[in-house]
Amino acid sequence: MNLFAEAFAWLTSEELANSSLPLGEAFGQHLYFSFVTVLIAALIAVPAGYLIGHTGKGREIAVGITGAARALPSFGLILLLVLVLGVTRSELGAFIAFVLLAIPSILAGAYAGVEAVDRRTVDAARAVGMTEWQILVKVEAPLGLPLLVGGLRSAVLQVVATVTLAGYVNLGGLGYYIIQGVPLGRFDQILGGAVLVIALALVLDGLFGLLARVVEPQGLASRTQRRRADPATAETTASA
């Protein structure tokens, strides 16, 4: 436990404040990378997911992408892209890697959200004369929002974790402290960095948990309650 005290001492130390990467800057970098990545990934994956969910075409491709992405070692992908694009453009290389890793979760969330909408609801919308575009925007998108937020939540966590690894290619972020601490044998720094990364991940996860409740459509609330009564269905809903 002594090491934890040392880690907290390091977090508040003069040494950290005067180092090449002060705490505020590392936090800022980490948030900046995470936010921009998720934004870009969402701009690509949400329309694509909606298209797949609405038309029902290309779902095999989407399933394949999410499956393959899980096997992709994120650390290797970052280093590979940074090295291929050249160290002068290491930020671009890292961004491409982050976005590639964030896309599958968001794609799955957007797609699964639309697909989970009761087909009778969609048929009803079509029957009252809505165009396909209106069905997507006014029916499928709002009803699928909770699952999309779930996908964004996974993507954010994935990206926060991946950005941590970017400390290795000198892009800063909170992972820098851990990665720099290893060869130096600075265990207070390693642990301090780890605590910060974990805190950031938990806070973001909590925020998205709140957001998921906020975006739950009114009409669905009762259905969710009913589902909660049956543990089996509730579980499937939560995971999807």
Next chain:
Amino acid sequence: MNWVLANLDLIGRLSLEHLRLSVVPIVLGFVLAIPLGWVAWRYQLTRGVILTITGLLYTIPSLALFALLPPLLGISYLSELNVIIALTLYAVAIMARSVAEALGSVDPGTRQAAVALGYAPWRRFWEVDFPLAGPVLLAGLRVVAVSTIALVTVGALLGVDSLGYLFTNGFQRRIVPEILAGVVATMAIALVIDGLLALVGRGLMPWSRRKQPIRSRPGTESFGRGVNPGASA
């Protein structure tokens, strides 16, 4: 390509090391998750607690967990035990939810029929619930296997050798084929293990094959699951 050909023995050695570091967490995670998932499924009270804790555990980025465990457990940062324990925790985190889900997917009618036939709880679990939960369990196990194999590489940052060594070494020496070889070999191992698990599942659960065409939307569950686990890199 020349680099790969010249270093086949290194890639082979690291692949074996990688496999060894992955198999222990996958197996341990599966075994430990069964009682945990069962408790979560059986008792409404513990369900929330167990699923919340495992969910939070999965939120922790891998590098941070590798850095957090040694002082907590009193082991060395360089020890491969560190990587094995961290990955086992992730495996349990995913699998416990999967087990609870899988047991929930068993038709209550079938369970009641087993009770009516006089199955005692223990025997009923292993002979009725567990096999019938098999397809969902297998889907969870495949997710665990593939993500564990990918995560092992992060251990290279602490100096625990796996195919991840090719990433750090290749980056320092600026050899693109070396990193690429590491990525491809890691994905290949994941693919092979995933395929093996699917094959074993087919062999052990021939009924799951026949079920496929009856379902109106095949594969919905396995796809939906992709949204949830997959957090940590």
